[in-house]
Structure formats: C-alpha cells, structure tokens
Amino acid sequence: MSIEIIKHSLSEAQIGLDNLLRNDTVLSNLDRSATMLAESFKSDGKAMSCGNGGSMCDAIHFAEELSGRFRKNRKALAALSISDPAHITCVANDYGYDFVFSRFIEAHGRSGDCLIAISTSGTSPSVLNAVDSAKRLGVFVIGLTGREGSPLDQLADISLCTPAGSFADRVQELHIKMLHIMIELVEHKLKLA
Template identity: 80%
Template sequence: MSIDVIRNSLLEAKAGLDNLIKNEGVLLNIDRSAEIIADSLRKNGKAIACGNGGSMCDAIHFAEELSGRFRKDRKALSALSISDPAHITCVANDFGYDFVFSRFVEAHGRPGDCLIAISTSGTSRSVLNAVKSAQENGVTVIGLTGRPGSPLDELADVSLCTPAGQFADRVQELHIKMLHIIIELVEKKLGLS
C-alpha cells in the first residue's frame, strides 16, 4: 500500500534528522559555519555558494535567503550563488564543465569571503576545483557533503557531513535544514533577528 511507502520514507528522513541532532561535531560546525559567514559579512565580505543539480538549487536558495529575506524583513546580506547560465555555459564551452565554479571564485572571491561548497558525494570535480580556487584566493571554505572522508570533507576549512545514509535525496534534505539553521544563526550573530 502507498501509505506504507510514505510512512517509511518519512521515517527514513526522521532517522537522518535524529542522527544529525545527536552528532555534536556537526552541530558545532554548523555554529562555526554561521560565525564564519557572519564575520565575513561584518567585514564587508560575501558568501558565495555552489553545487550541481539539486545542490545548485540549495546554493541558490541559500543565497537568496541571505540577500533577500528569510523569516522576516531585514537588510540585505551579500550572498551569491554560482548559477548564471551565461557564465556556466561560457566557461563549460571554453574551459570545460569542471571549471564553471572555480572561474567564478577566481573572478569574484576575495580574502575574507567564504565559499559554501555543496556536493552530496563530496567528489564533484567542479565543486572541488572551486574549493582549490577559494583556497588560492584566501576564501574560507564551508563544505556540505554526505560522505565522510570524501575529498570535500577533507579539503573544507569546516565540513558539514550529514549522517543521512546512502541516498542523495536524504543528504540534500539535511543540507537544506543545515543551511536554514545557518541563516537563522547568521541573522542572530549580526543582531538582525
């Protein structure tokens, strides 16, 4: 029966959230990530977010809730997602898709900025190249992944590795939850909530 499939799916999502709640290290890194972003914004820096597929959607969502609005009206905060189709298709055509995010970070990333790099597998070459470009440009890297020990987990200055299991959709569900919490904390740390 379909109700059983629905219930099992919700229980699977709940198990991932329960595991996240119990993971003190990840909770501390969520707070640390919010502090890094808030500190960057205090110093007129910016948050740059990137990811592929559903992770790009998370990057866009994150940036628009900082630059636009989260739960209530407040001043706009400097946040960008690397999602402009003209940029992506230009770089993909001229340099290869692996460089669509790194070229943007090279052009726009400045010391004191932060990169929110999102990859459920932690192995996406385009995201890893953005991390390398960020590191070369003095940009702090916050990595969101679902695989402990993945290249993104290892390379990020702060890693938010979700305890969500093997499926990308469960990892993405926890990624958006963590990103929402980070936004809430950034607003509090900046005295905007």
C-alpha cells in the same frame, strides 16, 4: 499500499534528523560556520555558494534567503550563487564543465569571503576545483557533503558532513535544513533577527 511508502520515506527522513541532532561535531561546525559567515559580512565580505543538480538548487536557495529575506525583514546580505546560465555555459564551452565554479571564484572571490561548497558525494570535480581556487585566494570554505572522508570533507575549512544512507535525496534534505539553521544563526549573530 502507498501509505506504507510514505511512512517509510518519512521514517528515513526522521532517522536522518535524529542522527544529525546527536552529532555534536556537526552541530558545533554548524555554529562555527555561521560565525565565519557573520564575521565575513561584518567585514564587507560576501558568501558564494555552488553545487550541481539538487545541490545547485540548495546553493541558489541559500543565497537568495541571505540577499533577500529569510523569516523577517532585515538588511540584505551579500550572497551570490554560482548559477548564472551565461557564465556556466561560457566556461563549460571554453574550459570544460569542471571549471564553471572555479572561474567565478577567481573573478569574484576575495580574502575574507566565504564559499559554501555543496556536494552530496563530496567528489564533484567542479565543486572541488572551486574549493581549490577559493583556498588560493584566502576565501574561507564551508563544505556540505554526505560522505565522511570524501575530498570535500577533507579540503573544507569546516565540513558539515551528514551521512544519511545511500540516497542523495536524504543528504540533500539535511543540507537544506542546515542551510536554513545557518541563516538563522547568522541573523542572530549579526543581531538582525
């Protein structure tokens, strides 16, 4: 019966949220991430975000809620998702897909900026190359992944690692929750809410 599938899916999601709620390390890192973003915005820095597939959708959503609006009207915050099709297809064609995010970071990243790098596996070459470019430029890296010990988990200045079973969609559900909380915290820390 379909209702059982629905209940099972919601139960899995609830387990992921319960595990996140009990993970003091991730909760502390979430607060630290928001502090770093707020400090960057205070210093005229910007947030850049990247990811592939569903993680790109999260990166776009995160940036638009910073530059647009979250829950209440407030000043716009400088946030860019690395998602422009012209940029991505140009770089993919000329350099290879593994460099679509890193080339953007090299062009736009400055010391004091923040990169939110999202990869459910933590192994995406295009995201890891962006992290490498960011670190070379003094851009602070916040990594969202679903695999402890993954390259992204290890390379990020702050890692928000949320293992949630064997399916990427459960990890992505936790990622969007953490990104929303991060925005709420940034607005609070900047006294915009």
